[in-house]
Amino acid sequence: MSQHALHEGWVLRAVPGPQVPPEIADQAVPATVPGCVHTDLLAAGLIPDPYLDDNETRLAWIGRTDWVYETTFAWQPGDDDRVDLVCAGLDTVATVTLNGTEVGRTENQHRGYRFDVGALLRPGANTLTVRFDSAYRYAEAHRDRLGDRPNAYPEPFHFIRKTACNFGWDWGPTVVTAGIWQEIGLHAWSTARLATVRPVVTVDGDTGTVELHVEVERAADAPVTVRAAVAGATGEVTVPAGERTAVLTVTVRDPELWWPRGYGEQALHQLDVTLCAADGRTLDAWSRRIGFRSVRLDTTPDAHGTPFVLHVNDVPVFVKGINWIPDDAFPNRVTRKRLAQRFRQAADANINLLRIWGGGRYESDDFYELADEAGLLVQQDFLFACAAYPEEEPFRSEIEAEAREQVTRLAAYPSLVLWTGNNENIWGWHDWDWQEPLAGRTWGRGYYLELLPAIVGELDPARPYWPGSPWSGSEDVHPNDPAHGTMHIWDVWNDDDYTKYREYVPRFVAEFGYQAPPTYATLRRSISDEPLAHDSPGMAHHQKAIDGDLKLQRGLDAHLPVPADFDDWHYLTQLNQARAIQLGVEHFRSHRPVCMGTIVWQLNDCWPVTSWAAVDGDGRRKPLWYALRRAYADRLLTVQPRDGGLAVVAVNETGEAWTGPATVTRVTLTGEPRAKTSVELSVPAYSSVVLPLPAELARPDEARRELLVAEAGDTAERALWFFAEDREIDWPAADLDASVETGDGGQRVRVTARSVLRDLALFPDRLDPSAQVDQALVTLLPGESVTFAVHADRPLDPTALTTRPVLRCVNDI
Numbered sequence: 001m002s003q004h005a006l007h008e009g010w011v012l013r014a015v016p017g018p019q020v021p022p023e024i025a026d027q028a029v030p031a032t033v034p035g036c037v038h039t040d041l042l043a044a045g046l047i048p049d050p051y052l053d054d055n056e057t058r059l060a061w062i063g064r065t066d067w068v069y070e071t072t073f074a075w076q077p078g079d080d081d082r083v084d085l086v087c088a089g090l091d092t093v094a095t096v097t098l099n100g101t102e103v104g105r106t107e108n109q110h111r112g113y114r115f116d117v118g119a120l121l122r123p124g125a126n127t128l129t130v131r132f133d134s135a136y137r138y139a140e141a142h143r144d145r146l147g148d149r150p151n152a153y154p155e156p157f158h159f160i161r162k163t164a165c166n167f168g169w170d171w172g173p174t175v176v177t178a179g180i181w182q183e184i185g186l187h188a189w190s191t192a193r194l195a196t197v198r199p200v201v202t203v204d205g206d207t208g209t210v211e212l213h214v215e216v217e218r219a220a221d222a223p224v225t226v227r228a229a230v231a232g233a234t235g236e237v238t239v240p241a242g243e244r245t246a247v248l249t250v251t252v253r254d255p256e257l258w259w260p261r262g263y264g265e266q267a268l269h270q271l272d273v274t275l276c277a278a279d280g281r282t283l284d285a286w287s288r289r290i291g292f293r294s295v296r297l298d299t300t301p302d303a304h305g306t307p308f309v310l311h312v313n314d315v316p317v318f319v320k321g322i323n324w325i326p327d328d329a330f331p332n333r334v335t336r337k338r339l340a341q342r343f344r345q346a347a348d349a350n351i352n353l354l355r356i357w358g359g360g361r362y363e364s365d366d367f368y369e370l371a372d373e374a375g376l377l378v379q380q381d382f383l384f385a386c387a388a389y390p391e392e393e394p395f396r397s398e399i400e401a402e403a404r405e406q407v408t409r410l411a412a413y414p415s416l417v418l419w420t421g422n423n424e425n426i427w428g429w430h431d432w433d434w435q436e437p438l439a440g441r442t443w444g445r446g447y448y449l450e451l452l453p454a455i456v457g458e459l460d461p462a463r464p465y466w467p468g469s470p471w472s473g474s475e476d477v478h479p480n481d482p483a484h485g486t487m488h489i490w491d492v493w494n495d496d497d498y499t500k501y502r503e504y505v506p507r508f509v510a511e512f513g514y515q516a517p518p519t520y521a522t523l524r525r526s527i528s529d530e531p532l533a534h535d536s537p538g539m540a541h542h543q544k545a546i547d548g549d550l551k552l553q554r555g556l557d558a559h560l561p562v563p564a565d566f567d568d569w570h571y572l573t574q575l576n577q578a579r580a581i582q583l584g585v586e587h588f589r590s591h592r593p594v595c596m597g598t599i600v601w602q603l604n605d606c607w608p609v610t611s612w613a614a615v616d617g618d619g620r621r622k623p624l625w626y627a628l629r630r631a632y633a634d635r636l637l638t639v640q641p642r643d644g645g646l647a648v649v650a651v652n653e654t655g656e657a658w659t660g661p662a663t664v665t666r667v668t669l670t671g672e673p674r675a676k677t678s679v680e681l682s683v684p685a686y687s688s689v690v691l692p693l694p695a696e697l698a699r700p701d702e703a704r705r706e707l708l709v710a711e712a713g714d715t716a717e718r719a720l721w722f723f724a725e726d727r728e729i730d731w732p733a734a735d736l737d738a739s740v741e742t743g744d745g746g747q748r749v750r751v752t753a754r755s756v757l758r759d760l761a762l763f764p765d766r767l768d769p770s771a772q773v774d775q776a777l778v779t780l781l782p783g784e785s786v787t788f789a790v791h792a793d794r795p796l797d798p799t800a801l802t803t804r805p806v807l808r809c810v811n812d813i
Contacts, residue, residue: 063176089182108190149759151387181558261375291414305483321353359385388443421448498580513601516577518616731811
C-alpha cells in the first residue's frame with residue numbers, strides 16, 4: 001500500500017466567456033492545492049483582496065465562470081492490484097480527466113470521491129485535469145427544473161450541495177468558490193483495503209466497549225483479518241472470502257473517562273486498526289484517538305414543558321455554548337494553528353460547547369481533534385440552513401451519501417455530542433410565509449424527520465439526533481415554543497430592546513445575538529474610507545444585515561448617551577452588544593435548571609464585518625468576548641428582577657458546593673452606602689439559588705444616582721445593578737489617575753477612579769494592530785483601581801494609552 005499526494009505543479013485557467021476580464025482570459029495561473037480559485041488569483045496579483053472595501057462586488061464574475069485545474073505528474077507502475085485517484089473534497093461541480101479520459105464527475109462539496117485509474121496511468125508523465133463548472137449555472141438549472149423554493153437570501157444555495165454561506169449571508173461576503181479544496185492523490189493497494197472504520201463507543205458502569213464496524217473493499221477474493229487495539233485491550237475478526245463487512249467488539253475494564261471541560265479530564269485512547277492478509281502481511285491501517293464517555297439527551301416532559309438537557313457520563317451539563325461559522329470564506333486558509341487559537345479563545349471565555357451551524361461545512365478532523373483535547377463539546381448541524389430544500393433527485397441521493405460519509409467519519413470523536421437536522425428550516429416552514437409559494441412542493445421535511453434520523457440511528461446509535469434548531473420535539477407543537485425543546489430568539493435583535501430577553505424562560509436557547517462593528521484595527525485594515533464614519537461607503541458595505549445600522553441605532557437610543565463622533569459610536573455599539581448578550585446569558589442562567597443551555601450567536605467571523613461575533617474576522621476579541629467570559633463564569637453572581645422586586649441569584653457550575661458570605665449594598669454614584677444586607681451563600685454543585693432582596697435595597701431613593709453592588713469575596717466577580725439607563729443617569733465627568741509601567745511581556749496600565757467610571761475599557765489596537773488587553777468593561781467606584789495588562793509587538797506610547805480614544809468609559813461621552 002502506498003499513497004502519493006498530487007499537490008504540486010498545478011495551473012489554473014478560466015474557461016473563456018464574456019464575463020472573464022481580458023487580463024485573466026489567457027492566463028495560466030499557478031495554483032495551490034488544496035486551495036481555491038479566489039486565493040490563487042489573489043496570490044498571482046490578478047484580483048484585489050475581496051475582503052477589502054467593496055472589492056467583493058467586482059469579483060462576482062468568478063462564481064459564474066468555469067475553471068480548469070491541470071497538473072502533470074510522474075508515475076511508475078508497481079505490483080499493486082489497484083491504483084485509485086482519491087479526491088477528499090472537490091468544490092463543487094467537477095469533471096475529472098486523466099490523460100484525456102474522463103474518470104468521473106462530482107456535484108457535492110461535502111463528499112469525498114475515489115476513482116479506479118490503474119488502467120489509465122502511463123509510465124512517466126501523466127496529465128490530470130479537473131474542470132469546475134459554475135456553481136451558479138448548476139444551481140440555477142436545478143432551480144428552473146424543479147421550481148424555485150423560498151430562502152432567506154436571493155441566491156440559489158439550496159439547489160447545490162455546497163457551503164451555503166459562499167453565496168453571501170447577513171454576516172458574510174458573496175464569494176462563490178471553486179477548486180480542489182481538500183487533499184488529492186493516488187492510493188495504490190492490493191488484496192483489500194479498509195473502506196470505512198466506524199467505532200461505536202459506549203460506557204456501562206466500569207466497562208467501556210468499542211463496537212468496531214469495518215467495511216473492506218476488495219481487489220482479490222481472499223480471507224482477511226481485522227485487528228484492533230485500544231487501552232491495553234485487543235481483538236480480531238476474520239472477514240471470509242466474499243464478505244465485505246465485519247463487526248469486532250473490544251472491551252476495556254475501568255477506562256479513564258473523557259469529560260467536557262469543567263467537569264473532568266479529557267482522557268483519550270489510541271485506537272489502532274489493521275487489516276491483514278492470510279499470510280500476516282499488513283494491507284491497510286487506521287488510527288484515531290477515542291474517548292470513553294456516554295451521552296444522552298433528556299427530553300422527558302415535566303411541569304414546565306419539554307426539557308432539553310445534555311447528560312455526559314450521566315451528569316447533566318449546563319451548556320455554555322456559542323455558534324461557529326466557517327472561520328474563513330476560503331477554507332484552505334483555516335489551519336490547525338488558527339483553529340487552536342479560536343479554541344483557546346472559546347475556552348478562555350468559559351465556553352463549553354461549539355455548535356457548527358448548518359450553512360457552513362462539516363468541520364475538519366483537526367477541528368474535532370482539537371475539540372477532543374480541549375474538552376469542548378460539539379453540536380454538528382447537517383448542512384441545511386434558512387431555506388426550503390428540494391427532496392427530488394439528484395439531491396436526495398447526494399444527501400444520503402453525504403450524511404453516511406460524514407456520520408461515519410465523525411463517529412469516533414468524543415467531543416461530538418449531538419447531531420442536528422437543520423438550521424431554522426422547520427421554523428421557516430411554519431412562520432416565514434413559505435407554504436403558499438411552495439404550493440405542495442418538497443421543502444426538506446423528509447430529510448429532517450425521516451432520512452437523517454434513520455442514518456444516525458443506523459450508523460451512530462450512541463449519539464442523540466435532534467431534527468432542527470429550533471425544534472420543540474413534536475410536529476404538534478410550534479418549533480420555536482420556548483417551553484419545549486430548543487428555541488432561537490431573534491425578535492430582540494430585529495424588533496425589540498434587548499431587555500426583552502427577560503420575558504423568555506426557555507428550556508434551551510440555541511441562538512440569540514446582537515451586533516457590533518469589529519475592532520478598530522480590523523476596520524482600518526479592511527476599509528479605506530476617509531473619514532471613517534458609521535455610514536461611510538466601506539462601513540456600509542461591511543454591514544450585511546438588513547437595516548443593521550438602524551437596529552444598532554435603536555439599541556443606542558434606548559440605553560446610552562448620544563455619540564459625538566465615530567469613536568464614540570464605535571465604543572458604544574460594541575458596549576451595547578456586550579451588555580445585551582451578558583444580560584441575556586445571565587438571565588437564562590439564573591433560571592437553571594428550567595433552562596439548561598444557551599448558545600450565543602456567534603463566536604467568529606469569516607471576514608472583516610459588522611456582525612454578531614465575539615471574535616472579529618481578523619481574530620481580535622471584541623468587548624463582547626470579555627462580557628461572555630464574565631457571564632459564563634463557573635460561579636456567577638447576578639442581580640435579576642423577580643416577582644416585582646429584585647433578587648441575587650448565585651449560579652454554581654462546579655462540582656463542589658459554593659458556600660460563604662455575600663453582601664448586597666445600595667450605594668450612590670459617589671460610593672456612599674444607602675442600605676446593605678448580608679447573606680450566607682449555600683449553593684450545591686451544579687445548581688442555582690435565588691435570594692430575594694428586601695425592599696430597602698430594591699427601591700432606590702434616587703434612581704438616576706444609585707446602584708446595587710453584590711459581592712461574594714474572591715469566589716465570584718461582583719454583580720452590579722443600575723436603576724436607570726445610562727442616558728438618564730447623572731454621570732459625573734470621568735475623573736481618574738492613570739499610569740503605565742513597562743515590564744517583562746508588556747505594559748501595565750493602572751487606573752484609579754476619583755469618580756465613578758462606568759464600563760472602563762482600553763483599546764490598544766488603535767495604537768498597534770498587534771496589541772491585546774487582558775480585560776475590558778470594568779466599572780470602578782470612587783477610590784477603586786484596576787490594572788490592565790497590555791501586550792504588543794512594540795512598546796506603546798504611555799500618553800496615548802491613557803487618553804481618549806484608547807481609554808474609554810461611558811461617562812467621558
